Amino acid sequence: MIAATKSEMKRPTLVIVIPCYNEQEVLPLTAPMFLEKLTSLIGAGKIADDSRILFVNDGSKDGTWDIIKRLAAQDAHYAGIAQSRNRGHQNAVLAGLMEVREKCDVTISIDCDGQDDINAMDAMLDAYADGCEIVYGVRSKRDTDTFFKRATAEGYYKLLNRMGVEVVFNHADYRLVSARALKAFADFREVNLFLRGMFPLVGFKSTSVYYERKERLAGESHYTLSKMLLLAFDGITSLSIKPIRLITAFGLIVMALSAVGILWAVIMAIIGHTVSGWASLICLICFFGGSTLSAIGVVGEYVGKAYIETKARPRYIISERTDGDEER
Ligand code: UDP
Ligand code: MG
Numbered sequence: 155m156i157a158a159t160k161s162e163m164k165r166p167t168l169v170i171v172i173p174c175y176n177e178q179e180v181l182p183l184t185a186p187m188f189l190e191k192l193t194s195l196i197g198a199g200k201i202a203d204d205s206r207i208l209f210v211n212d213g214s215k216d217g218t219w220d221i222i223k224r225l226a227a228q229d230a231h232y233a234g235i236a237q238s239r240n241r242g243h244q245n246a247v248l249a250g251l252m253e254v255r256e257k258c259d260v261t262i263s264i265d266c267d268g269q270d271d272i273n274a275m276d277a278m279l280d281a282y283a284d285g286c287e288i289v290y291g292v293r294s295k296r297d298t299d300t301f302f303k304r305a306t307a308e309g310y311y312k313l314l315n316r317m318g319v320e321v322v323f324n325h326a327d328y329r330l331v332s333a334r335a336l337k338a339f340a341d342f343r344e345v346n347l348f349l350r351g352m353f354p355l356v357g358f359k360s361t362s363v364y365y366e367r368k369e370r371l372a373g374e375s376h377y378t379l380s381k382m383l384l385l386a387f388d389g390i391t392s393l394s395i396k397p398i399r400l401i402t403a404f405g406l407i408v409m410a411l412s413a414v415g416i417l418w419a420v421i422m423a424i425i426g427h428t429v430s431g432w433a434s435l436i437c438l439i440c441f442f443g444g445s446t447l448s449a450i451g452v453v454g455e456y457v458g459k460a461y462i463e464t465k466a467r468p469r470y471i472i473s474e475r476t477d478g479d480e481e482r
Contacts, residue, residue: 166259166282168195168205170275171250172266173243174222175212180372181221184268185209185232191272192231200279206258208233209266210250213240219474226476238473243376244347247327249470255336262330264291268371269298270328277363278330287335287358291328294364310386319393320354322362329353345463348389391455398456401449408442 170188174181188207195201209222211234222234235253237246247263254261260282264270270291278289299307311323327349331339335358342352354360377385390397422428 165199165202166279167257168192168201168279169250169254169258169261170205170207171210171247171254171261171263172207173210173212173246173250173263174214174218174266175240175243175246175376176214176216176218177266177373178214178217178221180267180370181209181218183371184266185221185225187268187272188264189229189231191275195275195279200276200283202259205231206233206254207231208235208250208254210234210246210253211236212242212246213237215240223476232476234476235472236474238471241470243327244349245470247349248347249472251331251336252340252470253472255333255340258333260330260332261336262328264328265326267373269368270326271365271368274328274363274365275330281361281363282330282332285359286330286361287332288353288356288360289330290322290325290353290360290362291330292322292362292364293324293326293367295366298367298369306382310389314351314389314394317390317394317396319351319390321351321389322354325350325362328365332358334358343466344392345465345467345469346388346392346459347469348385348392351389351393387455391459395456397452401452404445404449 170192172188185207192201192205192207196203196205209225209232211219211222213236219234219236222232222236225232226234235249237249241249251261251263260279262275262278264272274291278291281289308324311321314321315323329350331353335353335356338356338358339353342355344352
């Protein structure tokens with residue numbers, strides 16, 4: 155059988171999945187930009203006419219959902235789903251992807267604040283046409299981030315890799331995923347989500363596309379330092395058990411050192427050189443008190459995660475759809 159050439163290939167139906175949480179300031183600016191991009195891709199023959207933009211309202215407390223409903227009423231290319239409450243960025247992206255995975259050929263997830271360059275979608279779709287099932291959007295520069303954010307973020311990617319978590323350096327959640335890869339991804343049932351570390355586990359042919367990350371067009375970032383640290387810690391403990399291994403290794407080293415210490419203490423006692431030794435005792439007690447507690451904490455973190463996972467609660471609950479279909 156002769157393989158179909160690219161032009162003969164059916165144009166894929168694309169859905170752009172956009173999580174939105176309290177974005178009433180930026181959405182009216184970026185929504186038309188996304189639509190323009192979608193129509194130009196349709197015009198260029200890269201995607202099918204029934205391609206869509208799907209906004210996922212993540213329990214916003216402002217007018218975001220009203221804006222999404224209005225957009226959907228204005229243009230059939232826009233659609234929206236609402237989560238029953240705020241569940242966080244990762245759950246919102248997952249809800250959108252799972253919603254559309256059987257209704258399209260390919261998806262692209264992107265933030266709604268205009269930071270990710272929509273023009274990288276062309277290269278992503280080209281890579282898809284070349285047979286890639288997952289295409290990672292990678293920031294080529296981080297000039298718009300503060301020095302602190304840049305340094306911590308890049309250090310974090312390196313740490314993740316050391317911990318055995320496979321992540322694409324400087325890739326966040328701007329990515330193309332085919333329906334085929336999503337079908338496989340649907341079997342990843344974990345509740346603790348760290349999508350950028352999970353997609354590489356799906357496999358399939360993948361590649362990266364580079365773009366320059368811009369400033370937010372309006373509104374403010376939802377990622378405070380504490381939220382970022384939480385996501386960072388979650389990323390490691392969701393995908394790697396290396397911290398537990400490190401504790402074990404630490405314990406073994408301390409055991410070996412203790413053997414020497416014990417030997418030394420016994421010899422000293424035999425030859426009658428035993429002194430009061432208050433300072434060294436206090437130091438040892440403090441050190442081992444602290445390290446034992448933090449080790450229990452790390453192990454506890456995994457026990458807690460296992461507990462949450464065994465409950466297998468739903469990862470998202472959709473309460474409304476702009477197409478009015480609530481039972482699906
Ligand atoms: N977001 C979300 N739920 C949340 C927080 C954020 O859906 O609880 C969305 C937000 O609307 C945006 C994306 O996730 O589209 C990234 O958030 P943000 O721009 O605040 O993060 P940053 O780019 O500063 O890392
Ligand atoms: Mg942003």
